[in-house]
Amino acid sequence: MSDWYARLFPLLCRLPAETAHRLALTALEHGLVPTPLRGGDPILRVHAFGRALANPVGLAAGFDKNARVFARMPALGFGFAEVGGVTPLPQPGNRRPRLFRLVEDRALINRMGFNNDGLEVFARRLERHAGDGQFVAANLASNTNSADPAEDFVILARRLAPLVELLVIDVSCPNTANGKMFQRREPLDDLLTRLAAVRGTTPMALKVSPDLTDAEKSDITALALAHRVDGMVVANTTATRPATLRSAHQGERGGLSGPPVREMSRRLLGEVYGMTQGRLTLVGVGGIESGADAYAAIRAGATLVQLYTALVYHGPMLVHRIKAELAYLLRRDGFDDLTQAVGADHGQLAVQGQTA
Numbered sequence: 374m375s376d377w378y379a380r381l382f383p384l385l386c387r388l389p390a391e392t393a394h395r396l397a398l399t400a401l402e403h404g405l406v407p408t409p410l411r412g413g414d415p416i417l418r419v420h421a422f423g424r425a426l427a428n429p430v431g432l433a434a435g436f437d438k439n440a441r442v443f444a445r446m447p448a449l450g451f452g453f454a455e456v457g458g459v460t461p462l463p464q465p466g467n468r469r470p471r472l473f474r475l476v477e478d479r480a481l482i483n484r485m486g487f488n489n490d491g492l493e494v495f496a497r498r499l500e501r502h503a504g505d506g507q508f509v510a511a512n513l514a515s516n517t518n519s520a521d522p523a524e525d526f527v528i529l530a531r532r533l534a535p536l537v538e539l540l541v542i543d544v545s546c547p548n549t550a551n552g553k554m555f556q557r558r559e560p561l562d563d564l565l566t567r568l569a570a571v572r573g574t575t576p577m578a579l580k581v582s583p584d585l586t587d588a589e590k591s592d593i594t595a596l597a598l599a600h601r602v603d604g605m606v607v608a609n610t611t612a613t614r615p616a617t618l619r620s621a622h623q624g625e626r627g628g629l630s631g632p633p634v635r636e637m638s639r640r641l642l643g644e645v646y647g648m649t650q651g652r653l654t655l656v657g658v659g660g661i662e663s664g665a666d667a668y669a670a671i672r673a674g675a676t677l678v679q680l681y682t683a684l685v686y687h688g689p690m691l692v693h694r695i696k697a698e699l700a701y702l703l704r705r706d707g708f709d710d711l712t713q714a715v716g717a718d719h720g721q722l723a724v725q726g727q728t729a
């Protein structure tokens with residue numbers, strides 16, 4: 374933990390987790406978070422989803438649900454930001470409390486239920502981002518009480534495709550009734566057919582759950598390839614509770630994030646990379662809190678990585694630390710650039726993936 378954040382963290386912990394998060398957003402919005410400028414290391418430059426990024430470390434969905442602070446993310450060192458989840462209509466989400474710190478595990482449990490200001494407010498904020506050179510992904514979700522959840526995704530994709538660099542279709546939310554209906558083959562097939570007609574040339578990725586069954590994994594990856602989806606974000610929070618958890622809040626309902634999901638996410642990342650022969654651009658997310666974690670995700674098949682929970686426990690200076698460690702590890706292992714390390718743990722497959 375950097376010094377100022379180490380002093381602040383115990384004070385933040387006295388507040389309900391969601392209040393602390395709101396304070397963080399307000400501080401970011403008003404430029405109150407220290408952001409010492411650091412030069413970018415060329416070894417971290419990466420090409421993904423048709424764009425050049427200064428580095429592969431991104432902000433995960435859920436932190437900036439209403440697209441309020443994404444413009445501050447490059448100053449924190451992030452190479453890209455995923456905003457949302459956004460739904461077509463504004464909705465309040467679940468009753469509070471709905472976000473819990475598991476301090477001993479450096480983890481969170483959330484059952485937010487897609488609280489957000491809705492598509493129109495979100496899109497108007499993103500309109501200001503046009504031409505600023507940032508890589509912004511939008512995370513799309515259906516309204517909780519939607520009569521036609523697939524149509525919700527279509528509405529969102531049509532409006533947002535011209536405004537962002539990547540559309541992420543969240544088919545993995547553990548906290549709403551229809552959050553996971555598109556994990557099944559027929560609904561997903563239909564959804565991807567309908568989205569192809571509205572997304573234009575904007576790249577699209579599916580965000581998946583670490584709790585998928587083997588059958589769901591093969592259905593989703595097969596459909597992603599068949600519909601020419603560009604990538605997958607692996608993975609969302611888990612509804613499972615590893616036996617290693619120590620914190621009092623472990624029994625709360627919702628999705629668990631942070632180090633306890635790291636192994637699950639990384640294992641799924643490797644499986645998806647293998648199943649898709651490196652033909653999709655993968656974003657590794659789940660429990661990443663060090664350069665070594667980011668490096669392991671990249672070697673397992675990720676071109677980009679993301680984090681959320683680690684920001685809560687380590688503060689925003691963590692991003693620079695992760696990048697410095699990652700650059701060191703790449704050089705230590707003889708890589709000249711990051712792309713060479715993508716999928717390196719898969720041996721021959723990695724070489725095929727890069728030339729495919």
Ligand SMILES: Cc1cc2nc3c(=O)[nH]c(=O)nc-3n(C[C@H](O)[C@H](O)[C@H](O)COP(=O)(O)O)c2cc1C
Pocket residue numbers: 433434435436438457458459472481483485487512543580608609610629630631632634658659660661679680681682683
């Ligand atoms: C409070 C909270 C809200 C989240 N909201 C979303 C969301 O709206 N859409 C989504 O796809 N993922 C959401 N996530 C999941 C994260 O994007 C990420 O996949 C997960 O937390 C694992 O990464 P981490 O361990 O670095 O936090 C949320 C996570 C948290 C903690």
